[in-house]
Amino acid sequence: MDLDTVRTFVAVADAGQFQQAAAELTVTQQAVSKRVAALERTLGVRLFTRTPRGAGLTIDGQAFLPHARELLRVAERAVASVRTGRRPLRVDVIASRVAPSGLLRGFHRAYPDIELDVVMLFDVETAVAAIRSGEIDASFRAVGVPGRPLPEDIESVRVLDEPLQLLTGPAHALAGARSVPLAQLAGHRIWMPGIVPGTEWAAYYDDLVAEFGLTIEATGPNFGSDALLDTIADTPALATFMGEHTRLVWPAGHGLRRITVTDPTPVYPHSLLWHRDNPHPALTTLRTHLTAPANGHDVPGTWTPGWVAP
Numbered sequence: 001m002d003l004d005t006v007r008t009f010v011a012v013a014d015a016g017q018f019q020q021a022a023a024e025l026t027v028t029q030q031a032v033s034k035r036v037a038a039l040e041r042t043l044g045v046r047l048f049t050r051t052p053r054g055a056g057l058t059i060d061g062q063a064f065l066p067h068a069r070e071l072l073r074v075a076e077r078a079v080a081s082v083r084t085g086r087r088p089l090r091v092d093v094i095a096s097r098v099a100p101s102g103l104l105r106g107f108h109r110a111y112p113d114i115e116l117d118v119v120m121l122f123d124v125e126t127a128v129a130a131i132r133s134g135e136i137d138a139s140f141r142a143v144g145v146p147g148r149p150l151p152e153d154i155e156s157v158r159v160l161d162e163p164l165q166l167l168t169g170p171a172h173a174l175a176g177a178r179s180v181p182l183a184q185l186a187g188h189r190i191w192m193p194g195i196v197p198g199t200e201w202a203a204y205y206d207d208l209v210a211e212f213g214l215t216i217e218a219t220g221p222n223f224g225s226d227a228l229l230d231t232i233a234d235t236p237a238l239a240t241f242m243g244e245h246t247r248l249v250w251p252a253g254h255g256l257r258r259i260t261v262t263d264p265t266p267v268y269p270h271s272l273l274w275h276r277d278n279p280h281p282a283l284t285t286l287r288t289h290l291t292a293p294a295n296g297h298d299v300p301g302t303w304t305p306g307w308v309a310p
Contacts, residue, residue: 003075005039006068008032009047013065017054088115089282092127092139095120097225099162099245099270100140107289114282124200128154131275137283142200143271143309155276158309159290161267161297163244163260166190167229170255171236179260182303186213191231191238194222201268205241207305208266216241229254243268264303271309 011021012032022029040047047061057065093100101118108116119136121127127139131154143156150156166185168175174188195202195218209216222228225248232240233254242248242258250256272290274283298304 001042001071002035002038003071005035005042006071008035009039009061010065010068010072012036012048012055013057013061013068015054016056020054087280088117089138089280089286090117090119090136091286092119092121092130092136094122094140097247099160099243099268102245102247103140103160103270103290107286110289111282111285114285123196123198124148127273131273131278134275134278137278137280138272138274138286140270141273142204142269143273150273153276154273156271156273156309157287157291158269158271158297160245160270161299161302161304162270163302164241164266164268165244166239166259166261167232167242168239168257168259169233169236170257172239172257173236174239174259175257177259179262181263182212182261182266183263185239185261186215188215189238190214190216191220191228191240192216192218193220193228194218203307204268204305207307208303211303229256232256241266262301264301267302267304269297269304269308 008021008025011025012018015021015024018032018036019029022032025032036047043060043064045060045064046058047064048055049058091104093104095101104116104118108114121130121136121139124139124141127136127141128151130136131139132151140159141156143150143158166174166180174180174184192205195205195216205216208214228240229248229250232238233250233256272287274287
């Protein structure tokens with residue numbers, strides 16, 4: 001059903017005259033007559049009768065009028081739902097406990113009036129496809145996996161270099177250390193179930209292992225962070241890497257230790273990705289918020305893989 005004909009019908013019904021409706025719609029009276037006639041043909045009924053005082057609704061016109069008004073209201077809501085700045089900003093944070101989720105929470109605290117939809121997508125290909133299709137507005141990712149450049153229509157900006165820490169149980173050989181040089185971790189078993197080949201974090205840890213001779217084990221099923229913490233707490237021979245900004249809560253009896261890694265400190269590079277033609281005004285606000293802090297990248301004493309975008 002043509003909404004212009006419906007809108008014209010409502011205008012004539014409200015005005016009671018074709019001529020006045022034409023003036024309100026800024027079209028000719030002939031155009032109004034043609035639209036009403038077209039709507040009557042579509043519905044198969046007469047909607048108006050001509051009277052000396054103008055146009056009166058028929059019984060069918062009276063029955064159709066409230067539905068016509070509702071059609072126009074629905075159309076207005078549909079347009080408003082996608083109008084620039086009217087819909088929530090939809091952002092992928094990968095997972096709820098990791099640094100990108102914290103970055104977006106900080107943005108929400110700074111701009112509580114900006115509506116957000118938070119989604120969690122697993123891999124970079126899915127995230128990029130969702131950005132290009134308009135399913136999401138932005139995604140946090142590590143940019144620059146070897147052999148997989150971003151499409152030309154996808155922009156990125158590096159927003160956070162997150163230091164990795166060593167997480168151990170109370171009986172681990174390094175549990176009493178305040179800090180540990182990265183080279184000293186060679187020979188220790190670092191257990192990280194859930195590293196999936198082909199992901200950006202798998203590429204990151206592959207390079208870390210190759211450069212510093214570490215042993216990272218990704219064997220066994222991934223039962224989530226709670227099960228990982230249980231195992232690390234109970235197994236003196238195992239440790240794991242954890243992002244400094246990863247939010248975890250464990251029972252007091254676990255006695256887990258977060259230990260700073262130095263010389264160099266491996267940092268995980270988080271970038272924000274978006275489509276260059278995305279007009280959502282809140283996207284600009286998000287980018288400005290994330291890049292405002294004085295957060296240096298590639299600073300002395302830190303390490304990132306060579307493929308990471310500067």
